[in-house]
Amino acid sequence: MSIMGTRVIRTEDPRLLTAGGIYVDDLRIPELSGAARLTFVRSPVGHARIVGIDSSAALAEPGVLAVLTAKDMDDLPVPPRSEGEPADVDEENAGEGGQAAGGGVWHEPLLAAGRVRFVGEPVAVVLTEAAYQGEDAADLVNVEYEQLPAVVGPLAAVRDETLLFEAAGTNTFTERHRDSFDDTPFGACEVVIDQDVVNQRVAPMPIEARAAAAAYLSGKLTVWLSSQNAQIARDTICDSLGMTPDRVRVVVPDVGGGFGAKIGIDRDPRIVAWAARKTGRPVRWAETRTENLIAMTHGRAQHQHVKIGGDRDGTIKAYRLDVIQDVGAYPRASFLAGLTRLMASGVYDIPQVQAGYRAVVTSTTPIDAYRGAGRPEATAAIERAVDLFAAAIGMDPVEVRRKNFIAPDKFPYQTKTGATYDSGRYADALDKVLAAADYLGLRAEQRRRRESGEVFQLGIGVSSYVEITAGDAAAGETARLVVDGNGGATVYTGSSPHGQGHQTAWAMLVQDELGIPMDQVTIIHGDTDLIPDAIGTYGSRSLQLGGSAVHKATVEVKDEARRQVAQMLEAAEADVVLDLGTGRWQVRGDPDTALTWAQVAGHTAQGSLTADVKFISERPTFPFGAHVAVVEVDTETGKVRLVRHITADDAGPVLNPVLAEGQRHGGIAQGAAQALFEEILYDADANPLTSTLADYAAISATELPSFELVSSETPTDLNPLGVKGIGEAGTIGATPAVQNAVVDALAHLGIRHIDMPATPERVWAAIQEAK
């Protein structure tokens, strides 16, 4: 019987539950013995010229080995210079692995040279014998700053009153597709609604903050890194430090969460790697949570304007999404707004769609991917817009959605913004989730509470979504499978886990195809010496690309084994079969001929069976689903409580429901967190106001209900497993459902929109204003 689709509990867990994982800062290996501790000296101001750095007091402290600044970085390659024009990147095709879009006049150095552009920017590093010494000494590095005016928020940035990169002549790094905006189609609509929508800046906040260690020995640099992509990290290190890939090894041990913010390697750990090369001494670094909240990249940060038009019968005829993407102090990832544009029209068949964006620099922490990366922003905008339209014409938001869905017979469906949706049954997903939620019953309860004027009002929020996963499908993923003379299998996967359960999932794929039991399958990942060619994990690509690669390798090994067995048993290949239950080969109908994998592998010249593959998919896949959120709003205090959250998330056939459900749960929580609680804030001078977990309202168990998951499986034909990505569905579907629920709870008061996060203060203010 196939193991696929069954609830297999994780093989990773016993180790994590008893000895704990081995994360970077847990490494106790000879290469790092005697490693110096690295502590960053970070900018305390949002925008300033560095006048001078005096390290003498720090150097006099006990245990201080060195204080290094940009002046010491005389061994780096000169960054490529452009002519001052914004780099012309192809955002739609960049995908999440697309490297930093900056460069030229927007160049981001390693240690700040002459200028700092956000609080938290690395200015110097202190190397000490012990960690506490580093914190003491870093305080004594005297950096003199000449403060400059800061720019906070995208609306201020576009005005170009204060320029952050004078040579660029503007704060707008890139502007795309806004010349397509045309009011004519809206003129033909009976109803048109305009609304500003803020998709606020949030922190990815993996519980393991960033960490790295590095050692430089005999001309080879080894970097241990908490990352989603060892190989991308290696290439970025090579570019930054002027090295060749054969001289750099990146090792990724256990990773304590990534959520997009650990794609490749960012600036700070590259400085760690450089410091090890510079000093010749092993170096280790693990940041504090405060450093993490101010210097790890943030996510979202879009100011959106939506315009939606249609007729009173519920037909949506025109939609416009105009985005200003705050990219923070340096343009690392303008692909985010490109993805938002790509997914602008969501699940709807709208004749006229206009979507464009500007990406602007501000005096704040750089923005990069965060679970969903551009797609939650698109879904939040369109799902809010549809609710605004429904409210304006007095129609149930569910009916408006049904009326405008792309019909199931229209796939593959080409969107107005250039996406090709592979498959989708949007109405089915919505119907399933509404049935599970008892939508009509909820509406009746809402009516009852409204009529009796209760303090706790009920809100029902709906969202229907489609997203893009494996956006860079053509880049593919690698796998090497070795079946050895003991009959065990080893998979070297290019995909890279940080909690998803690859070890369990990949072993299931091997057992299912080869009959080698899961406990005899070893999974190796995250080491560029062992796996030189790979992409890694982002954009919900693991199973559909990395898993398909493992599957492809099992098929190749099986074919090779069949040839061997035919030879060994002097039978025709067509007569040779593998019994998946016992993992034995035999001539059909003759159990006496049975051969084990060990015997077959041992019979080959090299003593093992090996397949080295790359799986490439033609196109990305487009998972979809529908969420219903139910909230209670205390109309006296503005406090919102999420009481139920029901979802149908369709990412094709499910390999292991345990893992897929886990992905959905985590995403829902992060989506609800953005809708209700979390926001990174700065004051007018670009000082962060949310630099600890005492200030940043990270969601806890107390604020959440248990979730209700409905299954839905529509396969894609783009890979042999039929699967799409599930990792980001939660943030994409949940965020607008919860936000819509809050607005819905107060709709009878005439409230039509409340920006995220729907904090008690904001909700209370909206209620007061409506009175």
Place this chain on the structure above:
Amino acid sequence: MRVDLTVNGKDISAEVEDRTLLVHFLREVADLTATNVGCDTTSCGACTVLLDGESVKSCTILAAQASGHEVTTIEGLAPEGAGMHPVQKAFHQEHGLQCGFCTPGMVMAIVSLLKENPDPTEEQVRAGLEGNLCRCTGYHNIVRAALAAARTLAAPEVTR
């Protein structure tokens, strides 16, 4: 200064800086790295251990304050050779962990919570875990694991 602690049943004496936090003592001196540091404001609970059987955040007390006391980390939760503690088992069965970083603290917090309240409601579990953050699971399966462990611990010994 000199501190003397019993960690997972073993006596450990060491000379440490006065300001050494218990979590750093556990990780650097006792070489027990399962207990993690996730913040610097006593907010996340990744560093939760048991001090004389009660949960504490080991980033918020000094090694000196723990001197003369017994500390239990997840490495010592189940007696040697006894397999996993019911809370660990429940985390495994219910998929209560993904990346595993918050897990040691989360497990220790639940062990302590169930000692105080052996038969909690879902709401009480959620309230009890307010000081332990997880970014992967959405808490759904952590709560299920806590409730499942409570049932196991309440059942007669033979069924464990």
